Amino acid sequence: xLNPTLISSSASFLHLRWPGTPLRGIAQLPASKSESNRALIxxxxxxxxxxxxxxxxxxxxxxxxxxxxxxAEVFDAEDAGTVMRFxxxxxxxxxxxxxxxxxxxMYQRPIGVLVDALRQLGAQIEYSGxxxxxxxxxxxxxxxxxxEEPAELTVRGDISSQYISALLMIGPMLPAGLRLWLTGKxxxxxxxxxxxxxxxxxxxxxRDLGEVLEVRPVAYQPADxxxxxxxxxxxxxxxxxxxxxxxxxxxxxGLREHSWQGDQAIVGIMDQLGVATEFFPDGVQLTQKAxxxxxxxxxxxxxxxxxxxxxxxxxxxxPVAMTGLESLRIKETxxxxxxxxxxxxxxxxxxxxxEERFVVKSAAFQVSGQQIxxxxxxxxxxxxxxxxxxxxxxxxxxxxxxKSYPRFWKELERAGFSTDFR
Ligand SMILES: O=C(O)C1=C[C@@H](OP(=O)(O)O)[C@@H](O)[C@H](O)C1
Ligand SMILES: C=C(OP(=O)(O)O)C(=O)O
Numbered sequence: 488x489l490n491p492t493l494i495s496s497s498a499s500f501l502h503l504r505w506p507g508t509p510l511r512g513i514a515q516l517p518a519s520k521s522e523s524n525r526a527l528i529x530x531x532x533x534x535x536x537x538x539x540x541x542x543x544x545x546x547x548x549x550x551x552x553x554x555x556x557x558x559a560e561v562f563d564a565e566d567a568g569t570v571m572r573f574x575x576x577x578x579x580x581x582x583x584x585x586x587x588x589x590x591x592x593m594y595q596r597p598i599g600v601l602v603d604a605l606r607q608l609g610a611q612i613e614y615s616g617x618x619x620x621x622x623x624x625x626x627x628x629x630x631x632x633x634x635e636e637p638a639e640l641t642v643r644g645d646i647s648s649q650y651i652s653a654l655l656m657i658g659p660m661l662p663a664g665l666r667l668w669l670t671g672k673x674x675x676x677x678x679x680x681x682x683x684x685x686x687x688x689x690x691x692x693x694r695d696l697g698e699v700l701e702v703r704p705v706a707y708q709p710a711d712x713x714x715x716x717x718x719x720x721x722x723x724x725x726x727x728x729x730x731x732x733x734x735x736x737x738x739x740x741g742l743r744e745h746s747w748q749g750d751q752a753i754v755g756i757m758d759q760l761g762v763a764t765e766f767f768p769d770g771v772q773l774t775q776k777a778x779x780x781x782x783x784x785x786x787x788x789x790x791x792x793x794x795x796x797x798x799x800x801x802x803x804x805x806p807v808a809m810t811g812l813e814s815l816r817i818k819e820t821x822x823x824x825x826x827x828x829x830x831x832x833x834x835x836x837x838x839x840x841x842e843e844r845f846v847v848k849s850a851a852f853q854v855s856g857q858q859i860x861x862x863x864x865x866x867x868x869x870x871x872x873x874x875x876x877x878x879x880x881x882x883x884x885x886x887x888x889x890k891s892y893p894r895f896w897k898e899l900e901r902a903g904f905s906t907d908f909r
Contacts, residue, residue: 497886498884498885498886498908498909499883499884499909500858500881500882500883500884500885500908500909501881501882501885501896501906501907501908501909502879502880502881502906502907502909503872503875503879503880503881503882503899503904503905503906503907504875504879504880504904504905504907505731505875505876505877505903505904505905506903506905507732508732508903509731509732509733509734509735509736510727510728510731510732510735510736510737510876510902510903511734511735511736511737512737512738512901512902512903513737513738513739513740514724514737514738514739514898514901514902515740515894515898516716516717516720516721516724516739516740516741516742516892517542517543517544517716517717517720517891517892517893517894518540518541518542518543518544518547518714518715518716518717518741519542519714519715519716519717519718519719519748520542520544520546520547520569520717520891521569521678521681521717521748522542522681522685522714522715522747522748523538523541523542523544523547523550523714524546524547524550524567524569524570524573525569525573525652525656525681525682525685526538526541526685526712526714527541527547527550527551527554528550528554528573528574528577528656529656529685529686529689529691529707530689530709531554531577532577532580532656532657532659532660532707533689533690533706533707533708533709533710534707534709535709536689536709536710536711536712537711537712538711538712538713538714539711539712539713539714540713540714540715540741541714542714542717542891543893543894544717544889544890544891544892544893545565545567545889545890545891545893546567546569546570546890546891549563549564549565549567549570550567550569550570550573550574553570553574554574554577557581557583559585560585560586561585561586561587561588562574562578562585562586562587562588563588563589564587564588564589564593564621565589565590565593566589566590566592566593566819566863566890567589567890568593568596568647568649568818569649569652571587571589571593571596571598571621572598572601572647572649572650572652572653573649573652573653573656574587575587575598575601575602575605575612575623575625575653576601576605576653576654576656576657577653577656577657578625579605579608579610579612579625579628579657580628580657580660580661582627582628583625584625584626584627585625586615586622586623586624586625587621587622587623587624587625588621588622589621589622590863592819592820592863593621594616594617594620594621594622595620595817596620596621596817596818597619597620597646597647597817598619598620598621598623598650599618599619599620600642600643600646600647600650601649601650601653601654602614602619602623604640604642604650604654605654607638607640608630608632608638608640608661609628609629609630609631609632610625610627610628611625611626611627611628611629612624612625612626613626630661630662632661632662632663633662633663634662634663635663636663637661637663637664637665637666637701637702637704638661638663638664638665638666639666639668640654640665640666640667640668641667641668641669641670642654642667642668642669642670643669643670643671644669644670644671644672644673644674645671645672645673645674645813646814646817647674647675647814647817648673648674648675648676648678648679649675649678651667651669651673651679651682651700652678652679652681652682654667655667655679655682655683655686655693655700655702656682656686658686658691658693658702659686659691659692659702659703659704659705659706659707661702661704662704663704664701664702664703664704664705665700665701665702666699666700666701666702667699667700667701667702668698668699669698669699669700672787672813674787674788674790674811674813674814675749675787675788675790675814676749676787676788677747677748677749677750677788677789678749679700680695680747680749681747681748681749683695683700684747685712685747686702686707688710688712689707689708689709689710689712690705690706690707690708690710691703691705691706691707692705715741715742715743715746715747715748716739716740716741716742716770717748717750717891717892718742718746718748718750718751718753719748719750719791719792719866719891720869720891720892720895721739721742721750721753721771722750722753722757722791722792722795722796723795723869723870723872723873723892723895724737724739724773725753725757725762725773725795725799726757726795726798726799726870726873727873727876727902728757728761728762728773728774728775729757729760729761729762729775729778729799729803729873730799730802730803730873730874730876730877731775731876732876733775734775735774735775736772736773736774736775737772737773737902738770738771738772738773739770739771739772739773740769740770741769741770742766742770742771744766749788749789750789750791750792752788752789752792753789753792753795754771756782756784756792756796757773757799758776759778759779759782760778760779760782760796760799760800760803760805761775761776761777761778761803762774762775762776763775763776778803778805779805780805781805781806781807781808782796782800782805782806782807782808783807783808783810784796784807784808784809784810785810785811786809786810786811786812787810787811787813788811790811790812790814790815790818791866793809793812793815793822793826794822794826794866794867794870795866795869795870796809797809797826797830797837797847797870798826798830798870798871798873798874799873800847801830801833801835801837801847801848801849801852802833802849802852802854802874802877804849804850804852806846806847806848807846807847808840808844808845808846809844809845809846809847810843810844810845811843812843812845813843818864819862819863819864819865819866819890820862820863820864820867822864822866822867823837823845825860825862825864825867828860829859829860829867829871830847830849832857832858832859833849833852833853833854833857833874834849834850834851834852834853835847835848835849835852836848836849852877853877853878854874854875854877854878854879854880855878855879856878856879856880856881857880857881858881858882858883859871859880859881859882859883860883861882861883861884861885861887863884863887864887865887865888865889865890865891865892866891867887868882868884868885868887868888868895869888869892869895872895872899875904885908
């Protein structure tokens with residue numbers, strides 16, 4: 488069978504068009520890659536259990552392949568932050584000596600906070616390139632940990648929550664558990680809570696005691712878990728409903744009202760940008776409503792939604808003030824710079840007004856054949872694609888979506904977009 492992701496894999500450009508009718512239908516979402524990649528690490532540590540609905544995202548397929556070949560000498564995390572960070576901690580705790588490599592961009596994404604913490608636990612890790620960044624050489628694990636008292640670590644929370652999740656997940660394997668003190672402004676908190684919830688689902692004990700997170704030395708137990716659909720991926724369908732002609736509505740199966748994913752925050756944000764959500768037992772229906780006159784939003788807990796929201800607000804002409812964007816500069820690309828550059832092609836501006844506060848404003852926003860650069864960032868492609876509902880648009884390197892949503896373009900075709908891959 489033809490792999491749907493291969494159809495576009497060699498394309499340099501995708502020309503997207505919308506016929507002008509209302510947008511209606513059921514869109515299939517990928518499963519959450521954040522839940523999937525945690526569940527895979529925990530399942531490997533638990534030694535069993537069944538995972539249903541694992542994500543088809545490259546980040547998850549990659550994690551699965553790497554965990555299936557643990558005797559490897561080199562582990563290539565490609566551009567997947569969770570793979571690089573979670574696997575580093577996993578390989579340390581399972582005593583592997585190996586090299587961890589990735590893309591050129593991965594070598595610009597810091598990992599020093601995690602390496603310092605693992606070294607304190609007894610890991611021997613060397614930097615093969617620049618100190619503080621991958622690639623890493625894991626040289627062994629000589630824990631000198633107290634059998635009675637939990638290991639105590641102090642970790643900055645203001646760079647990436649993935650270091651904290653990585654450390655929490657190996658906590659049950661330490662002789663007396665782990666006490667993790669967080670310093671600085673902790674970002675992406677819901678991802679830390681998601682880690683705790685999944686750990687608990689697999690029998691571990693991980694408690695949030697305010698300033699400190701405590702993991703007891705209680706072993707993981709094999710368990711079954713069904714991964715929820717991905718709320719970050721859902722955000723692009725919210726954007727489409729917000730920008731589509733009157734009378735548009737979309738059903739998204741597999742989303743839960745009580746979710747472990749912080750990006751469910753899209754429900755409240757898009758309620759202000761013209762999309763109402765109705766929950767059903769297995770999913771949601773999105774319909775249109777009037778947007779607010781202006782929006783203020785802190786993205787500290789949901790950084791992956793920032794691009795979607797900036798583009799929709801600019802296209803609607805609703806001024807939006809955005810805070811909590813600090814981590815955007817060290818993701819797949821510098822997402823602030825990328826947004827500023829690409830929004831400018833439509834006459835919209837994203838300007839820093841005061842410290843770490845960005846305001847997106849636009850007048851006479853027009854979509855008329857612009858070409859969007861994607862900067863090796865899946866979210867740049869998916870956040871700008873909904874603009875095709877307002878006029879013809881070209882997306883450069885469309886295959887970038889495979890990182891989290893390989894079927895994205897297929898789903899757009901099913902919804903009625905015309906796609907021309909060149
Ligand atoms: O733990 C996770 O699954 C993730 C945490 C977030 O990263 P940061 O903690 O670096 O903000 C998020 O941006 C990323 O897409 C996935
Ligand atoms: C930032 C992201 O992923 P990661 O950090 O896991 O590469 C993302 O998916 O937007």
